[in-house]
Amino acid sequence: MIFDLIDPIHFGLASLIIFGAYFIFGISGFGSSIIAVPLLVQMYPLKSAVPMMVIIDICASLYLGRKSSQDANFKELKWLFPFTLIGMVLGIFLLVNAPSEPLLITLGCFAALNGARVLWQRNSEMQDPINKWWAAPFGFFGGTFTALFATGGPIYASYLGLRINDSRALRATMAFAIFMLTFLRLTLMLVTGLILSWPVIGLAICLMPATFVGIWLGTHVHAKLSNVAMRVAYGSILIFSGTMLLIRQVLD
Template sequence: MIFELIEPLSFTLAVLVVLCAFFIFGVSGFGSSIVSVPLLVQVYPLRVVVPMMVVIDICASLYVGRKSYGDANIQELKWLFPFSLMGMVLGIFLLVEAPSEPLLLILGLFAAINGVRVLVQRNIESRDPISKWWAVPFGFFGGAFTALFATGGPIYVSYLGLRINNPKVLRATMAFAIFMLTFLRLTLMLVTGLILSWQVIGLAILLMPVAFLGIWSGTHIHTKLSNAAMRIAYGSILVFSGAMLLVRQIT
């Protein structure tokens, strides 16, 4: 029942986690799930947390996107999404059938290493983009982790960050990517029945106002950040989220 999910201590932790996660989303255009899921699964079941974040993420992406989607690089996403969809089909299967620990450990390492790379290169204003054929592995594994744990954001920002130099365009492209991927996840979870739960829907409704407060605050901070500061924000999110996943798996 939904009342079991709003036990005061657990729900207070969920409110703080969601507020922080969507503040980060407002600043960067991604990061809500990779920050929140490793913490929320400490108090709620994975099969409640992941579908709940799908519901909140799709509303959050619509809220952010109404102002920023015009800046998104749609051509990059057209190349990326077909491989993402293939990965998401595999991810939904693994969510139902496979153990999560080894995959979360791999994702944590990947996120942390790429976060360090972004921080080291934060003052580089221009560089040659990597080949678009890297969209095949990045898209596939990003889709798989997005479906599995709602944590594919670091994979996508790692790829798009090596293709797009403009932080404003990168943020808008990530926000649009999160919306489209969340919509695909929503469709797959409706088909499999994972999202058709009063626990999932009720908790999402209760936490939605907190998410919008976080987004509003983060969006106002974003407008004041320089290019180097945006890279520091991206890199810090990747390192933090990767470290959280690693600590959770090790402990």
């Protein structure tokens, strides 16, 4: 039942996590799931947290992507998505069949290392764009992590950040990419039955207010925040969430 998932204390913490994650999403156009999932799985099972984030992500991406789609670089996305789909098929297979402990350890390492990378490169500027064929590994691994943990955004952001120099176009392209990725995840999870759970759907609906307040505030802050400050905040949250998840797995 839905009331098994909506424990008052857990729900309050989940609302704060969702608010913070979508505040970052409102600023950067990505990053909600990789911030939220490592923290949510400390309260909810992985197979509940990931489908819940799919439902929330698709609503959030519809809201932000609709506003910024005119600035998106669709040519870059056409190179990414064929490889993404292959990776997502593998990711869904692992989510359904693989034990959760090694997957959670992988997620914790990925979040912490990506946060360290963001902090290390916080002052760097893009030089010459990388070759478009790098879309193959970035798309494949991004699709795998997207299906497994709903956390492929930083992988795509890494690739697109090395291809697109304009920050407005990069944010718009990422927002539209997250929408398309979430739609693909939703389709695959409907096929596998992972998302056909009323408690998961109900919890996602209950968390929508925190989602849209976070996006609204993040969108307003986006115009005032420097890129360096945003990277520092984002990287710090990633390291914190990844480290906490790894500590939990070690203690268990």
